[in-house]
Amino acid sequence: MDALTAKQALEKGKATRHEFEGLSYIRLHDSVARLPKGSVRLDTGRVIPGYPSIGRIQALATGLEKQYGDEPFWAEEKIDGFNIRIVAHEGRLLAFSRGGFLCPFSTDRVPELLDPALFDEHPGLIACAELAGPENPYMEGSPPHVAHDVALFVFDLMRDGQPGFIAQAEKQGLAERYRLPVARVFGRYRAQDQQALTELILSLDRAGCEGLVFKGEVQGARSKYVTARSNINDIALVSDALLDLPPEYFTNRMMRLALFEAEHRGNDPDLERELGRALLQGLGRSVQRSREVGRVGHRYRCRFRHQRNLDHFVAHLEATGGPQHVKILYQPSRQQDGYWVLEFERVLPRMTGTLAHALSGGAQFD
Amino acid sequence: MDALTAKQALEKGKATRHEFEGLSYIRLHDSVARLPKGSVRLDTGRVIPGYPSIGRIQALATGLEKQYGDEPFWAEEKIDGFNIRIVAHEGRLLAFSRGGFLCPFSTDRVPELLDPALFDEHPGLIACAELAGPENPYMEGSPPHVAHDVALFVFDLMRDGQPGFIAQAEKQGLAERYRLPVARVFGRYRAQDQQALTELILSLDRAGCEGLVFKGEVQGARSKYVTARSNINDIALVSDALLDLPPEYFTNRMMRLALFEAEHRGNDPDLERELGRALLQGLGRSVQRSREVGRVGHRYRCRFRHQRNLDHFVAHLEATGGPQHVKILYQPSRQQDGYWVLEFERVLPRMTGTLAHALSGGAQFD
Incomplete structure (x- = not known):
């Protein structure tokens, strides 16, 4: 991707220019000139293929x-x-x-x-x-x-x-x-x-x-x-976000699970029990959270070496997630083994709204 | 709904005219003049509200x-x-x-x-x-x-x-x-x-x-x-059609199940096991059908008193389902207790196609 191709990709809306601490780069969000989306061109002209x-x-x-x-x-x-x-x-x-x-x-x-x-x-x-x-x-x-x-x-x-x-x-x-x-x-x-x-x-x-x-x-x-377990784990971790994720997240994994079972494990009551638990316990968590705090969300915690990277990350989070959907849980401090700790929650708006409506006795027309 | 309102509804595309053995009626597929969709106006002018x-x-x-x-x-x-x-x-x-x-x-x-x-x-x-x-x-x-x-x-x-x-x-x-x-x-x-x-x-x-x-x-x-059981039954009966039904069919029922459990049954391992079985056994059936006959479908059987009603029904089925998605399993005959028996299968095109591709080793890009 030479400079001209990059310029054309920007003009066609297939690429976006970004800045990071004085570094300017462009990012392809569509494939361009045989480079897949996600490819990057640094200000030096160096290209990192997607x-x-x-x-x-x-x-x-x-x-x-x-x-x-x-x-x-x-x-x-x-x-x-x-x-x-x-x-x-x-x-x-x-x-x-x-x-x-x-x-x-x-x-x-x-x-x-x-x-x-x-x-x-x-x-x-x-x-x-x-x-x-x-x-x-x-x-x-x-x-x-x-x-x-x-x-x-x-x-x-x-x-x-x-x-x-x-x-x-x-x-x-x-x-x-x-x-x-x-x-x-x-x-x-x-x-x-x-x-x-x-x-x-x-x-x-x-x-x-x-x-x-x-x-x-x-x-x-x-x-x-x-593996079968990977599909079940993936479902268990986010079934409390059932209505906020694309339905294909769940249906694709169930299809893979059934195909794995058919090829390797035969009819397996353990898999059935684990799949049911993965779904229902996550949904139960979301009902409980809705009752207790009126909100359903996913919590994240991560550690940074440098506070300025944490600040960059939070800015990116708020820019892409929308400030109403991200809650920074407390101001970070250099508290753990020399790291800056960030804890935040991504709010799940559809689960939050649907459960609040249902638990308050609201009717659904489907 | 007087004759003028009916005429206007037809002109606006909110109603359709149908015939059945000399009876002419119009059917609202949108609400018109406080009548809900599904309302019918017979040729005598009689209105049957939806x-x-x-x-x-x-x-x-x-x-x-x-x-x-x-x-x-x-x-x-x-x-x-x-x-x-x-x-x-x-x-x-x-x-x-x-x-x-x-x-x-x-x-x-x-x-x-x-x-x-x-x-x-x-x-x-x-x-x-x-x-x-x-x-x-x-x-x-x-x-x-x-x-x-x-x-x-x-x-x-x-x-x-x-x-x-x-x-x-x-x-x-x-x-x-x-x-x-x-x-x-x-x-x-x-x-x-x-x-x-x-x-x-x-x-x-x-x-x-x-x-x-x-x-x-x-x-x-x-x-x-x-009831909880109703949601599980509904899922069990059609989980072999996972990709052919709107995803909300499944997600709505899982939400209701979780809300029923939270209100009436508490954390219930029986419900988890039944939900997992409902999903995975249905999917297993579809994998098995795909392997055995290369096709996934739902079979129906019903009985008619009069052959001409069976013929009307089959014509309606083929007109609305598309002939490629309905298989009449055998020519009906007045064989059971004086009834004309019809058996047919509604083919599930997405499950059929997806499983044929997956089982033959095809790759999926997701």
Whole structure:
């Protein structure tokens, strides 16, 4: 994306210009010139391609067969976090979200989660990673093996000006050399290794992990596949927001759950009980919150190294969420292990309104 | 609705003209001149008002208090069927659907379910009733106390040219005199009779019944309230159509279930298990059907007294459902107890397509 293409994308409304502490960048919110949406162009002209969307297979055996045929592929752990791309820029690390926003939270925390020496010796690298854990400001879920705060899982490397990703062997070499925190790589398989792959996905299911990302060795094609438990966890965490999320959030996960059950677990009363509990306990929480405080919301807590990043984050939150839908729960203070702690709540307006109406005895015409 | 109003409604696209065996009628699909949608005007000029929509309360105690205050109200059983209005017209009974279509199925069966003498002596009556049972062509559910075929439950009477419904006492008098099949009337209550009403709804819940309709004694205002079990049954019967129904079908019922649980049953693992089973077993059925026959659909079976009504019904089905989405399973024959039996399947195109794609290994980008 040269300067002219960027200018045209801005004019066509396919890109937006943003500022962050003197850095000017543009962010594509539509695909432009073969760059996917979420791509970023820094003021130096450097381009950070968007992370491509990965096709999801819903039937493991036929999906791998169709996707890879005889081609070998690597199976890596899919991490339940949010996708960032990390680059070094004028002496500091910057982290961009999937959508191409500079993320003040990730940018604040990445320097302590990744050795910057990687970029000193390879300045053109782009590290694609998942930031995951219970103390993140975006999502409710977190991997079972991240007990507190957040952790970083690098899963791909790109190099400036080169299409696609760095090959698996070179990526693993760099990861070892710089002790990068990486997503677990379970091995190299082919579609016919059904038994081993089934055992692998069932062990991840039992462990409460999200699933697998497959990466073809020759073509590099990526696909993903998630566990039954991941679908149930996702539903359990946000069923108190049933009316505020797109219905497909729930229906897609139920479809995946049924397909996983049919392929791997047969008719399973445990899954039925867990799905019902995931839905009804979350809805029960929302009824209780509505009765107690007249409001339904999701609470988040996260920690920053620098107060100015916290301030940037809060400004971003209020700009994108609307001040009426975000409640900062208390003024942050440098109180915990040298971090600035932020706690806030995203109010769920439809659950709040619907339950207030229903509990006060209001009638519904449907 | 005089002839001029009807003409204007047709011109404005708020009404449609239909024919049925020489009877010409127009049907309002929008409200016109204080008549709700579903109202019908026969070629004789007689008007059959649409059955008004009834507000649903979602919290029993506050809902009754808000709706009725100190006014007494009657509590009747809400029947899980479909709403029809029955009139006598030129020597025969006609039954119109909620939407105002002449229903060939109901029109065929009503004469054996209701004593026509009612209309001989009261030609201006309109009987509002629910037709319910496992052998109906429209819906999956049926009341637990209708074990086979269909049964009729009259719950309201209207009189030509008079607004509103005939009062409860007069309705009950007519019902006794003509031995009308009626919905059960449980008694006369006030909002403060909380304990009795709670016991009543919990006994209906245990029995698998749908719920209650309340009718104010003075103002006549109607409202409805359903059991936990009714919501679960509704979900269980059609969760194999998860992607083909509006998502609100499921989310509204889950909300009601959570509100019922919070008000009457507390945290209840039985409800969780039943909800999970309702969802996952239905989805499992759809996966199995997709594997076995490559198609997901709902099967219906119903019986007609006269073959020509069956033919009318099939024509209506194919006209409204689209021939590609309705499969007549075999040619009907007068085979059972003197009835013409129809079996057909409504194909669920989104479940069919989504599962075929997923099971063949196709990738989803979400």
